[in-house]
Structure formats: C-alpha cells, structure tokens
Amino acid sequence: MTPASGTYGGTVNLSATLTSSGSAVSGKTINFTLNGNPVGSAITTGSGVATKTGVSLSGIYPGIYPSGVGASFAGDSFYSATSGTASLTVVYGTCTGTNAGGVILPPVNNDGSSVFKRQGGSTIPVKFTVCDANGNSISDPNAVFLNGCCGSITTLTRMRGTVDNVNEMVTTNIPDVAFHYVGDHWQFNLVTTNLDAGYTYTFQINLKFGVIQFTVAVK
Structure with missing residues (x-):
C-alpha cells in the first residue's frame, strides 16, 4: 500500500502492490477506499501493481489521515484474501487571486x-x-x-x-x-x-x- 496525497477539492491517485511469497500477482482486482468509503477498483499489472487515478477528494477536509487509504484483495482459489492501509494527506491549493494563500x-x-x-x-x-x-x-x-x-x-x-x-x-x-x-x-x-x-x-x-x-x- 502506497501513501497518497492530494489537494482539497481535487483528486488523488491510489496504488497498491499484490504479491505472494515475494512474487508479483497479476490480473487480480484490488478494491480501494478513502477513509473507509469505497472509491473503485483496479486490476494488478504484471508487476503486481494496481493503480486507481483521479479519485475525488470531495468531502475530505485538509489534514493527515494515518490510515486514510485502504486496499483489499478478496482472494480466490489460488490466493488468500489480504488488505492494507496507508496514510492520506490532503493539503491546500495555490490561490489564483491577488491574495497569497497560507500567509x-x-x-x-x-x-x-x-x-x-x-x-x-x-x-x-x-x-x-x-x-x-x-x-x-x-x-x-x-x-x-x-x-x-x-x-x-x-x-x-x-x-x-x-x-x-x-x-x-x-x-x-x-x-x-x-x-x-x-x-x-x-x-x-x-x-x-x-x-x-x-x-x-x-x-x-x-x-x-x-x-x-x-x-x-x-x-
């Protein structure tokens, strides 16, 4: 599970790696969550990496959420179910007006x-x-x-x-x-x-x- 960060009101990219006995597992569905809420799934590549891009951060306030990102594999006849979490960081954006942001x-x-x-x-x-x-x-x-x-x-x-x-x-x-x-x-x-x-x-x-x-x- 990879920590993720994004800007308030924007989107974030999520990534997780699925392995078995140290070897990558491809073609498996990984389900992602943000603060416990489902946000979609992705299929693992040949290197075992599943990536979900452009996930909305709507409704999530700025801050650091230690276990904000979740990923899980339901398991099948060959591989056991597994899950993990990582931190989510939501920051402020850059202001476009004349007022500088954050000062x-x-x-x-x-x-x-x-x-x-x-x-x-x-x-x-x-x-x-x-x-x-x-x-x-x-x-x-x-x-x-x-x-x-x-x-x-x-x-x-x-x-x-x-x-x-x-x-x-x-x-x-x-x-x-x-x-x-x-x-x-x-x-x-x-x-x-x-x-x-x-x-x-x-x-x-x-x-x-x-x-x-x-x-x-x-x-």
Missing part, C-alpha cells in the same frame, strides 16, 4: 515589520486566505480551522524591547472573538488595547492543515 495578509506584513499604535476603540485586521485545488478561496470553516468554526488566535511569544515607529494604520471595528469570512478572506479584528505598548507579539492561527504565524509590535 498573513496586509495590513499585517508577513516579514514581522508591522508596528501598530495602541489606541482605545481600535483593532488590527488580521487577514488570511487558503484555497482549494481550483485556486478558489475556501469559505467553509470546517475545512479551514483545526477545531472547526471559527478559529482563534493563539499568543506564542510576548517580548519587551525597542519598538520602531508606527508604520501601520489601525481601524475602528467591532472586536472579534473568532474569525469571520469577508469577501474572499478570513478576518479577525484584534483589539489593540488588549496588547501592551513597547512589546512585540508573535501569534499563531491553527489551520486544519498547518499553521500561520505572524508578528506585530505595539507602540
């Missing part, structure tokens, strides 16, 4: 150079996008956030030190307790008064597959 978006710079003013009634718009196999932004929170709707921001580090001059504008928005989808991206309005002036913060957004980290300073 923090302006007004927060992804190089950590953003400095915001601590000011009552103001927020920092934290934005990001992740996309499917067709390059479209994903609006389903269950496919985006580790724990489903609708994600949050975790503080990783808080470091006091010299902070450069303010170089980003804050906005006046209603503070958020979770991300919400706006147009073509996810957004969290982070309250500046919850942060301390003179400190640099590193935050993390936990996604269904991977994380996004970003750094901001407050003055």
Whole structure:
C-alpha cells in the first residue's frame, strides 16, 4: 500500500502492490477506499501493481489521515484474501487571486515589520486566505480551522524591547472573538488595547492543515 496525497477539492491517485511469497500477482482486482468509503477498483499489472487515478477528494477536509487509504484483495482459489492501509494527506491549493494563500495578509506584513499604535476603540485586521485545488478561496470553516468554526488566535511569544515607529494604520471595528469570512478572506479584528505598548507579539492561527504565524509590535 502506497501513501497518497492530494489537494482539497481535487483528486488523488491510489496504488497498491499484490504479491505472494515475494512474487508479483497479476490480473487480480484490488478494491480501494478513502477513509473507509469505497472509491473503485483496479486490476494488478504484471508487476503486481494496481493503480486507481483521479479519485475525488470531495468531502475530505485538509489534514493527515494515518490510515486514510485502504486496499483489499478478496482472494480466490489460488490466493488468500489480504488488505492494507496507508496514510492520506490532503493539503491546500495555490490561490489564483491577488491574495497569497497560507500567509498573513496586509495590513499585517508577513516579514514581522508591522508596528501598530495602541489606541482605545481600535483593532488590527488580521487577514488570511487558503484555497482549494481550483485556486478558489475556501469559505467553509470546517475545512479551514483545526477545531472547526471559527478559529482563534493563539499568543506564542510576548517580548519587551525597542519598538520602531508606527508604520501601520489601525481601524475602528467591532472586536472579534473568532474569525469571520469577508469577501474572499478570513478576518479577525484584534483589539489593540488588549496588547501592551513597547512589546512585540508573535501569534499563531491553527489551520486544519498547518499553521500561520505572524508578528506585530505595539507602540
């Protein structure tokens, strides 16, 4: 059984090898599953390899499934039944729009150079996008956030030190307790008064597959 990987909303190729006493077994039907659901079959070649291409990943969220791929041979009068599993990895795709996928978006710079003013009634718009196999932004929170709707921001580090001059504008928005989808991206309005002036913060957004980290300073 061979581990498989594909992009959310796209397809994946599955492969398994059937042998007996170390020798390839040809002309046998191998049945494949994804997360336990049947997705078709293929016949083993002269080298004992059965390949099923273009299997839909519809309904399977991004992430790593340790036993997500299954293959089985029902057995016949010559060979015993056998089965096996392998890992399935579903990743995000490359965005086709102007917003880069899987990174923090302006007004927060992804190089950590953003400095915001601590000011009552103001927020920092934290934005990001992740996309499917067709390059479209994903609006389903269950496919985006580790724990489903609708994600949050975790503080990783808080470091006091010299902070450069303010170089980003804050906005006046209603503070958020979770991300919400706006147009073509996810957004969290982070309250500046919850942060301390003179400190640099590193935050993390936990996604269904991977994380996004970003750094901001407050003055």
